Amino acid sequence: MKKLALVCGAGGFIGSHLVKKLKLEDFWVRGVDLKYPEFSPTLADEFIIGDLRDQIFVQRVVNMPYDEVYQLAADMGGAGYIFTGEHDADVMHNSATINLNMLHYGVKSKIKKIFYSSSACIYPEYNQLDPDNPKCSEESAYPAAPDSEYGWEKLFSERLYMAFHKNYGIEVRISRFHNVFGPEGTWDGGKEKAPAAMCRKIAAAKDGGEIEIWGDGKQTRSFLYIDECLTGVRKLMDSTTFLGPVNIGSEEMVTINQLAEIIMSIANKKVNIKHIKGPLGVRGRKSDNKLIMEKLSWAPSEPLRDGLIKTYAWIAEQVANR
Numbered sequence: 001m002k003k004l005a006l007v008c009g010a011g012g013f014i015g016s017h018l019v020k021k022l023k024l025e026d027f028w029v030r031g032v033d034l035k036y037p038e039f040s041p042t043l044a045d046e047f048i049i050g051d052l053r054d055q056i057f058v059q060r061v062v063n064m065p066y067d068e069v070y071q072l073a074a075d076m077g078g079a080g081y082i083f084t085g086e087h088d089a090d091v092m093h094n095s096a097t098i099n100l101n102m103l104h105y106g107v108k109s110k111i112k113k114i115f116y117s118s119s120a121c122i123y124p125e126y127n128q129l130d131p132d133n134p135k136c137s138e139e140s141a142y143p144a145a146p147d148s149e150y151g152w153e154k155l156f157s158e159r160l161y162m163a164f165h166k167n168y169g170i171e172v173r174i175s176r177f178h179n180v181f182g183p184e185g186t187w188d189g190g191k192e193k194a195p196a197a198m199c200r201k202i203a204a205a206k207d208g209g210e211i212e213i214w215g216d217g218k219q220t221r222s223f224l225y226i227d228e229c230l231t232g233v234r235k236l237m238d239s240t241t242f243l244g245p246v247n248i249g250s251e252e253m254v255t256i257n258q259l260a261e262i263i264m265s266i267a268n269k270k271v272n273i274k275h276i277k278g279p280l281g282v283r284g285r286k287s288d289n290k291l292i293m294e295k296l297s298w299a300p301s302e303p304l305r306d307g308l309i310k311t312y313a314w315i316a317e318q319v320a321n322r
């Protein structure tokens, strides 16, 4: 008998790739989202369009004897969406409601195991002020001081999943993703993140032209290619005893200026960088992979450049066809 999986947020970037991976592993997959995947048809066996804030809809979608449930649906976007403050109420309300519904009705439907995608955005701002030495080890999450309401909602929901595990025995697995990127991710329109935005700007620029970067470009980040993210998700889900929360991210840290330089070299273009004011987030951030290595005997290791080569090729094609 095939294993049954439910992927919530299956129309989004990570969810649509996860559906492909689960299909390769021969799962029967039901995908759920407000929308279909934007860039290629879903591979889910069944795809239900609907709103996970709606209790009646959630009761309908969780009502199957799933072996695994993946809860990736969230109201989210890049810095231009999360850090301006304009969407705070919706981000908190929408994502918290989805998680409350999924756990409440998941337990009622006797769901055995559920994965939850938290974020590096839960880490305290006070540990990420020095761009060269950010601290993002799992235990450093407390005393809590995320720099966005998006991060606070993620932290609340992590606790919600742990509480349902403690009181109702539902198996939970929680990861904290660090800046996942790759082909078929949002690359335009305001919800895109730094790697996609930079690929788009460089693809659209003329050799010798100019692109804009928010801030001084000296803020640091680490970026994780989608395939490695999903390897981590599946390993965590397969773990029999380790619940997380655990970082799933890269330890290869670059400044945003360096990110631009790498993409320019991939594009074989030299463009000038104009630094402008914009929403930024913390000064420095990178994954700390000690815990994942210890618990799952694995950590992401692919060089950033390799993932950017694949992502740039895809975004350059989108830019050319727009």
Ligand code: NAD
Pocket: 008, 009, 010, 011, 012, 013, 014, 015, 032, 033, 034, 035, 050, 051, 052, 053, 071, 072, 073, 074, 075, 076, 077, 094, 098, 117, 118, 119, 120, 176, 177, 178, 179, 180, 181
């Ligand atoms: P995404 O925005 O592409 O996907 C999220 C999906 O959730 C979207 O397709 C959206 O339509 C869906 N959704 C939102 N509200 C919904 C609702 N009410 N009902 C049904 N579906 C709804 O984002 P992503 O990059 O694929 O991220 C997936 C998960 O991973 C999210 O929970 C996100 O917070 C988390 N995460 C992502 C990153 C990253 O770098 N991409 C980093 C940290 C955490």
